[in-house]
Amino acid sequence: MPGPRHEAVKTALSRDIRTFQRPTGADGRPQRISAFFGSRCFGADRMRERLPPDIFRRWQDVVEKGVRPERPVADAIAHAVKEWAIEQGATHFCHWFHPMTGLTAEKHDSFLAFDSAGRAIEKFTGAMLIQSEPDASSFPSGGMRSTFEARGYTNWDPTSPMFLMDTPNGRTLCIPSAFLGYHGQALDEKAPLLRSMDAINRSAGRLLSLLSPTGEHPGRITVTVGPEQEYFVIDRAYAALRPDLVIAGRSVLGARAPKGQSLEDHYFGSIPQRVQSFMEEVEVELYYLGVSAKTRHNEVAPSQFELAPIFCEANLAADHNQLVMSTLRKVAARHDLIALLHEKPFAGVNGSGKHLNWSMSDNKGHNLLDPGDNPSENLRFLAVLASILLGVHRHAAVLRASIASYANDYRLGANEAPPAIISVFLGDALTRVVEAAERGENVVLDPGAPIQLAAQLPLIARDNTDRNRTSPFAFTGNKFEFRAVGASASISWPGTCLNAVVADGMDQLAAWIEADASPDRVLSAVRRALTEAAPVRFDGNGYSAEWVQEAEGRGLPHARTTPAALSALRQQAATDLFTRQKVLSPEELRARHDVRLDQYNKRVEIEIDLLLRLVDTQILPAVERDAQEFSGGWRGRQLEAGLEAIIAARVELNRLLSNHVEGEEARAEWLCHTLLPAAQNLRAACDRMEEICSDERWPLPSYYEMLFLS
Ligand code: ADP
Ligand code: MG
Numbered sequence: 001m002p003g004p005r006h007e008a009v010k011t012a013l014s015r016d017i018r019t020f021q022r023p024t025g026a027d028g029r030p031q032r033i034s035a036f037f038g039s040r041c042f043g044a045d046r047m048r049e050r051l052p053p054d055i056f057r058r059w060q061d062v063v064e065k066g067v068r069p070e071r072p073v074a075d076a077i078a079h080a081v082k083e084w085a086i087e088q089g090a091t092h093f094c095h096w097f098h099p100m101t102g103l104t105a106e107k108h109d110s111f112l113a114f115d116s117a118g119r120a121i122e123k124f125t126g127a128m129l130i131q132s133e134p135d136a137s138s139f140p141s142g143g144m145r146s147t148f149e150a151r152g153y154t155n156w157d158p159t160s161p162m163f164l165m166d167t168p169n170g171r172t173l174c175i176p177s178a179f180l181g182y183h184g185q186a187l188d189e190k191a192p193l194l195r196s197m198d199a200i201n202r203s204a205g206r207l208l209s210l211l212s213p214t215g216e217h218p219g220r221i222t223v224t225v226g227p228e229q230e231y232f233v234i235d236r237a238y239a240a241l242r243p244d245l246v247i248a249g250r251s252v253l254g255a256r257a258p259k260g261q262s263l264e265d266h267y268f269g270s271i272p273q274r275v276q277s278f279m280e281e282v283e284v285e286l287y288y289l290g291v292s293a294k295t296r297h298n299e300v301a302p303s304q305f306e307l308a309p310i311f312c313e314a315n316l317a318a319d320h321n322q323l324v325m326s327t328l329r330k331v332a333a334r335h336d337l338i339a340l341l342h343e344k345p346f347a348g349v350n351g352s353g354k355h356l357n358w359s360m361s362d363n364k365g366h367n368l369l370d371p372g373d374n375p376s377e378n379l380r381f382l383a384v385l386a387s388i389l390l391g392v393h394r395h396a397a398v399l400r401a402s403i404a405s406y407a408n409d410y411r412l413g414a415n416e417a418p419p420a421i422i423s424v425f426l427g428d429a430l431t432r433v434v435e436a437a438e439r440g441e442n443v444v445l446d447p448g449a450p451i452q453l454a455a456q457l458p459l460i461a462r463d464n465t466d467r468n469r470t471s472p473f474a475f476t477g478n479k480f481e482f483r484a485v486g487a488s489a490s491i492s493w494p495g496t497c498l499n500a501v502v503a504d505g506m507d508q509l510a511a512w513i514e515a516d517a518s519p520d521r522v523l524s525a526v527r528r529a530l531t532e533a534a535p536v537r538f539d540g541n542g543y544s545a546e547w548v549q550e551a552e553g554r555g556l557p558h559a560r561t562t563p564a565a566l567s568a569l570r571q572q573a574a575t576d577l578f579t580r581q582k583v584l585s586p587e588e589l590r591a592r593h594d595v596r597l598d599q600y601n602k603r604v605e606i607e608i609d610l611l612l613r614l615v616d617t618q619i620l621p622a623v624e625r626d627a628q629e630f631s632g633g634w635r636g637r638q639l640e641a642g643l644e645a646i647i648a649a650r651v652e653l654n655r656l657l658s659n660h661v662e663g664e665e666a667r668a669e670w671l672c673h674t675l676l677p678a679a680q681n682l683r684a685a686c687d688r689m690e691e692i693c694s695d696e697r698w699p700l701p702s703y704y705e706m707l708f709l710s
Contacts, residue, residue, distance in 0.1 A: 004241055005701055012235035012709055017274050018335045020281050038290035040088070041163035042081050050080040062158045064363075065220065066198075069158050074126030081162055082111060082124035085173040088164055093124060095132040095154035096165075096174040098189040099139040100595045102490040104322050105179075106165075107134045108172055129175065130156050140598065142591025144185050151182040157190060160319045163289050176319050186588050189492035193315055196499035197223050199581040203506035204360060204368070207387065210513045211380050211522060219363035223499055224479075226311030227321050227491050228295075230352035231328055232304050232340040233275055235710040238701040239338040244610045248603070249342035249488065250407065252611045253619070253683055255690040256348045257302075257703040271298055274710075275305065278335040282307070285327050291320045301350035302707040311357060311479075314499070318492045321354070325488070337710070341488040344410035346703055351411035352487035353418075356494060359479040360384070360502075370478045379522060382437055383509060386529035388480065389424060391505025392473060393536035395497075395577055396422035397557040397568035399473070399482075402497035404565035404596065406603040408486035413560060418472035418484040420565070421551045421558045423538035425471035431539060438530045440523070470542030493592070500581045505529070507580075562600045563668035569593040597664050604671040608653070608679050615650060618699040619686045626693045635692070642689040649682035 023036045038045070044063075048056055055076040061067040069077075085093070094106040109132075113123035132154045139152070160176035179188035186192050204221035212218070239245045244252040271279065283293040292310040299306050307328070309320060325341055332339035344351040360368040368384045371377075392399060399422050403412070411417040426434060468474050472484035485494045512525040535554035540547060551558060559565035568574055570593055578584040584592070623646065627639035656678050661670040690698060 003696065003699070005699060005705075006696075008235070008237035008241055008701055009705055009709055011237040012705075015235070015274065015336055017277050018281075019277055020284075020334075022280075022284060033287055037287045037292075038161075040288040041161040041290040042084060043161040043290055046084060047077070047080070050084060051076060059158065066201075069130075069156075071126050074130050074156075076126075077158075078124050078126045078129040081129070081173065082122060085162075085164060085171070086111065086122055088171060090164055090171040090173045092170070093128075093173040093175060095134070095156070095177040097134075097154050097177045097179040098318075098322065098490060098492060099179060100142065100188060100592065101140060101599070102189065102488075102493070104326065105134070105139065106172075106174065107132070132177070134179075139179070139187060140595045141181065141185075141187055142594035142598075144181055144187070144587060144591045152187055153180050153182075154178065155180060157194070157315065159313070160316050161290060163323075185591070186584070187591075189490050189496075190315065190318070192496045192583055192588070193318060193492045193499075195583045196496040196503070196581070197314055199503035199583055200360060200499045200506075203503040203510070203581075204384075207383060207506045207510045207513075208362075208380065210510055211383055221363075221368070222361050223314040223495070224311045224359045224361050224367070225314040225317035225491065225495060226309060226357040226479075227317060227485070228306055228308040228353075228355040228357070229321065229324050229328075229341075230299050230304060230306045230354065230487050232301070232345050232352065233278065233332055233337045233710065234303055234340065234706045236333070236336045236338050238706045238710070241699070241701050242706075244607070244614065245338070245340065245345065248607050248610055249340055250345050250410075250607070251347070251703075251706075252607050252679075253614055253686050253690075253700060254346065254703050255687040257707055271296070271305070274335065274337075278331060278337055279305070279307070281334070282327050282331045285331060286324065289320075289323055289327075291323050291327075293324070299350065299352070301346070303710055304350060304352065311359075314358075314495050315492075318490065318495060321491050343405075343407040343486040343488060346707065347410075349703070349707065351417055353411065353483060354485045354487050354489065354491060356482040356485045356491055356498075357476070357479050358482055358495070358498060367478050369475075369480070379526075382433070382526050383522060384506070385430075385434070385475075386437075386526045386533070387505035387509045388502050389505070389533035389536060390508060390529040391501040391503070392422065392424055393533035395501040395504065395573070396536060397559070397565075397571070398497050398574050398577060399494075399501060400557060400559050401565045401568045401574075402494040403482075403484045403486060403489070404559070404562040405486055405489060406562055406600045407488060408484075409562050411486065412472075412484060418470060419542045419547065420484075420560055421542070421548070421556055422472055422484075422536070423542065423551065423556065424480075424536050425468045425474035425539050426537060427468070427475060427539065430475060431537070434530055434537070437523070438527055438534070440527060468539060468542070471538070472542070496583060500577055500583045503581050504577055561672050563597070563665070563672050566593055566596055566600070566668075567665075569596075594664065597668055601664060601667055601671060604676065608657075608675060611679055611682065612650075612653070614700070615646065615682060615686060619689070620646060620650075622697045622699055623689050623693055626697055629694075638692050639689070642685065642692060645685040646682065646689065649678070649685045653678045653682055 022030045025031045047059060055073055058073045062069045092108040092110045094108045096104060096106045099105050111122035111124055113121055115121050134154060154177040157176045157178055162173055162175050164171045165174050178191040181187050200223050201221045205217055208218040209215055279296050286293045293307055294310045295308045297306055307324060328339040371381050413420040474481045474483060482494060482498060509525050509529055512528060513521050535556060569589060575586045575589055578589050623639060623643050627636060627643050630636040630639060656675055661667045
């Protein structure tokens with residue numbers, strides 16, 4: 001009798017490929033992307049069409065110069081967007097925001113109202129656009145707001161376009177918003193991100209003015225971000241039999257697949273047709289929303305893929321990344337797939353990250369990390385680079401904390417992902433320049449001669465850097481890539497921390513320059529920064545054991561686990577950094593620490609609970625029956641021994657669980673260092689049995705099935 005597991009394999013293998021209707025034009029032919037890109041969002045084009053010209057100009061000032069939107073502007077925009085949304089089939093609107101859980105939240109209101117004669121009408125005003133009041137008590141506040149004073153406000157972010165979310169029978173207008181407590185405390189991920197972008201603008205303005213021979217202010221400086229999103233997709237039939245995947249996003253049990261990724265044949269290999277169709281549908285959905293899905297490819301592991309957008313301003317990129325994640329999940333279900341965004345869904349298989357490509361740009365669109373081709377541009381580049389190195393070196397512990405989560409602990413520092421030590425990779429060309437600058441030599445940046453692969457091929461420009469997959473923070477030609485960010489995490493918090501850290505580095509450089517009257521004050525400040533930050537530069541193999549030792553010798557922080565990493569947020573240095581840069585008050589910072597710690601504890605507890613249930617209700621019965629059936633023989637003895645190992649590990653875990661540890665911090669340490677190793681033992685005992693127990697009896701879909709038969 002085939003069990004549910006075998007049924008799932010049959011189901012997965014017999015699925016048809018779902019195709020979908022690509023958008024077509026009036027002539028019935030498929031439309032080009034640019035014809036429908038952004039058609040479900042109220043972006044600049046639509047505003048220009050639908051707003052009176054003076055209102056449109058005032059809105060542009062809001063976006064380009066950071067001017068606060070006045071009430072008449074909000075009223076006009078509210079009216080225009082309401083008309084547009086209703087034409088498009090919307091019945092409701094919602095403030096769409098990012099509580100500190102790293103997810104998104106929304107509360108829907110209909111446009112329905114009554115006029116003075118009591119007739120039903122649709123109504124949406126500037127006041128409703130600007131602010132709403134969700135029940136803040138249902139979101140984590142990190143102790144900032146006790147439930148009896150649960151007032152919280154969402155506040156429209158006019159720089160991120162409103163968009164239409166499809167619901168099964170209609171549409172909802174989503175208004176990207178920040179989320180604040182009654183006393184103005186940031187309860188979300190967006191407000192600090194916006195403040196950190198202001199910090200960059202302020203500090204970069206200060207530094208670049210000092211570099212200009214005429215003291216000219218460079219205008220507004222923006223942060224640009226392009227997050228590459230890695231994910232797995234597997235057939236939904238398997239997930240239905242794996243509560244661990246559904247609830248925790250990760251398999252808490254499972255022996256390695258016989259092949260895994262050992263043949264290295266998946267990266268850039270051809271994409272399976274079923275997944276290809278899924279990706280195409282994801283992309284079309286994203287294009288409607290104005291999200292620029294640009295690249296798609298296989299990743300290293302079987303069933304692992306990546307999607308990267310074209311970079312844009314950081315807050316918009318953060319909103320878009322949330323839409324990317326939710327679209328992946330939603331569209332996967334239509335294809336009978338499940339998208340796993342967890343950092344490490346399968347042990348022993350490559351994990352998923354979200355490489356955060358990051359740079360800064362002036363108001364003419366010039367990238368501040370473009371080396372440039374004349375001496376003054378070079379000096380600007382060097383000063384910016386030195387500031388980044390200085391900030392990252394001084395606040396490495398904060399950056400490490402910014403990427404800390406229970407899920408990411410399975411990825412960081414394992415032999416495949418950037419280590420938990422924050423260091424910066426510059427590459428040969430740039431290292432030569434930096435070393436010359438440190439020695440006080442005149443530096444010219446040589447972009448390097450073009451490389452030609454073969455006579456028939458066109459010339460390609462050589463990047464200023466080669467690649468280093470082992471670095472958590474790597475320079476990649478004209479941007480940095482913060483590679484240690486986890487795949488399921490919101491990019492807002494790591495982005496916020498990175499901005500604060502770099503702004504702080506730029507402020508320090510500016511302060512040194514301001515205090516120095518000598519003609520080569522800029523270069524000497526650069527030199528000073530480079531020398532101080534020298535220990536954080538590392539181009540070698542970040543996976544090696546020697547690096548861990550060497551980093552320690554260099555005095556670089558190395559927090560191996562989330563509880564250790566988060567403690568950096570309780571240090572005075574972190575409080576000072578966020579206060580100085582006006583990004584978070586001490587209370588707001590404390591709240592971030594507490595919420596993250598709380599999430600760590602909850603997630604570990606949930607997984608241990610899942611593990612116990614799977615072991616008790618599925619694994620033990622299967623192994624017991626098998627041991628009975630084969631008792632006496634060679635297999636029987638193996639099974640008997642395995643069964644005992646599982647029971648011993650199970651009993652030990654139970655014993656530990658009967659302890660109750662008070663206090664979130666102590667609890668986190670206990671979970672991390674006492675319970676998780678015991679859970680790991682239990683898992684290992686079960687995984688060994690998966691290799692011995694009769695295949696027909698094993699209840700859980702195997703790694704092989706999920707990764708290769710989806
Ligand atoms: P790779 O995997 O080779 O690093 P991808 O093309 O997959 O390259 O991703 C690179 C990402 O970096 C893209 O999202 C791209 O838009 C982004 N990017 C490029 N230039 C910048 C920049 N100046 N600032 C921020 N992100 C950038
Ligand atoms: Mg990359």
